[in-house]
Amino acid sequence: MAYHPLTSKITNLLSENKMWFETFEHAPVTTSEEAAALRHYSINQGAKALIVRIKRKGGEKFFVMFVIPGGSKFDQNKAEKLLDAKDIRFATNEELLKITNGVERGGVPPFGNLFNLKVYADKTLFNNEKIGFNAGDRSFSIGMLASDYKKLVNSEVVEIV
Numbered sequence: 001m002a003y004h005p006l007t008s009k010i011t012n013l014l015s016e017n018k019m020w021f022e023t024f025e026h027a028p029v030t031t032s033e034e035a036a037a038l039r040h041y042s043i044n045q046g047a048k049a050l051i052v053r054i055k056r057k058g059g060e061k062f063f064v065m066f067v068i069p070g071g072s073k074f075d076q077n078k079a080e081k082l083l084d085a086k087d088i089r090f091a092t093n094e095e096l097l098k099i100t101n102g103v104e105r106g107g108v109p110p111f112g113n114l115f116n117l118k119v120y121a122d123k124t125l126f127n128n129e130k131i132g133f134n135a136g137d138r139s140f141s142i143g144m145l146a147s148d149y150k151k152l153v154n155s156e157v158v159e160i161v
Contacts, residue, residue, distance in 0.1 A: 003136060003137040003139070003140050004102065004103055004107065004136040004137050005136075006100075006101070006103060006109065006114065006135070006136030006137075007135050007136040007137055007140050009114065009136075010109060010111060010114075010135045010136065010142060011023065011135070011142065013152070014142070014144060014148075014152075017148075017152060019144060019145065019148040019152065020144065020145055020148070021142050021143060021144040021148075022142070022143045022144075023135075023140065023141070023142055023143075024038065024039050024132075024140070024141040024142070024143070025139060025140055026038040026039075026139055026140075026141065027139065028106075028138040028139045029106065029134070029138055029139075030105075030106040030138060031106075032046045032048055032070030032071065033070075035070065035132070035134065035141060036070060036132075038141070039132045039141050039143060041130065041131075041132040041143060042071075042128075043069070043070045043071035044069040044070060044071045044072070044124075044127075044128065045069070045070070045128045045130060045131050045132055046069065046070025046071070046131070046132055046133065047067050047068075047069070047070070047110040047121075047125060047131040047132065047133040047149070048067065048068050048069070048070045048072075048110075048133075049065055049066075049067050049108045049109060049110040049111075049112070049133065050065065050066045050067070050068065050074055050090065051063055051064075051065055051090070051091040051095075051096055051099060051100075051108065051112075051115075051117065052064055052065070052066055052079070052088055052089065052090055052091065053088070053089050053090075053091055053095070054083050054085045054087075054088055055085060055086050055087040055088070056083075056084060056085055056086060057084065057085075057086045063091060063095070063099060063117055064083070064112070064117055064118045064119070064120060065110070065112030065115070065117045065118070065119045065120070066079065066119075066120050066121075066122070066160055067110040067112075067119060067120070067121040067122065067125060067155060068121075068122045068124075068125065068160060068161050069122065069124055069125050069128075069161070072122065072124065072161035073161060074160060074161065075160055075161055076088055078159060078160045078161075079120075079160050082120070082158055082160065093105060096108070099115050099117070100115055101115075103136050103137075104138060106134060106138045107134045107135075107136055107137045107138045108134070108136075109133050109134060109135045109136055109142075110131075110133050110149070110153065111152075111153055112153070112155075113153050113154065118156070119153050119154075119155035119156070120155060120156050120157075120158045120160060121150070121153070121155035121156070121157055121158070122157075122158065122159065122160050122161045123157050123158065123159055124161060125146065126146050126147075126150060126157065128146050129145065129146060130143050130144065130145055130146060131143070131144060131145075131146045131149055132144075
């Protein structure tokens, strides 16, 4: 099966850095619940990647990635305070496809650094030994150690759920 090129980019990155990981090929999933069941990881081990547009009080607009546990809800108020934002909204489908070079919603991996996005990960994600996520495709997932993810992505650890 042909996956988005990002899938092999991520597996190569993990191999090159000698990090433990496992892969899962499965039916396409769009929700954290579906993904957790197919990966045999808990819903809170799922690393849900959200691409969000920030508008600051001075009018500056930019995109960032928030990564939260799959069973958690993104707290827009906390994110606005964190980034001193006037307005926050999720990327549109068109913006998402442009930013990720064609990765569909539900397939976006929590590697915002691969898209030149600043990454903010909720601290509760790191309560898990392992995390799982769709890796550029709705039918391909990766499981890896949360501590390795933290090192590799160099996300800012914050409270956003």
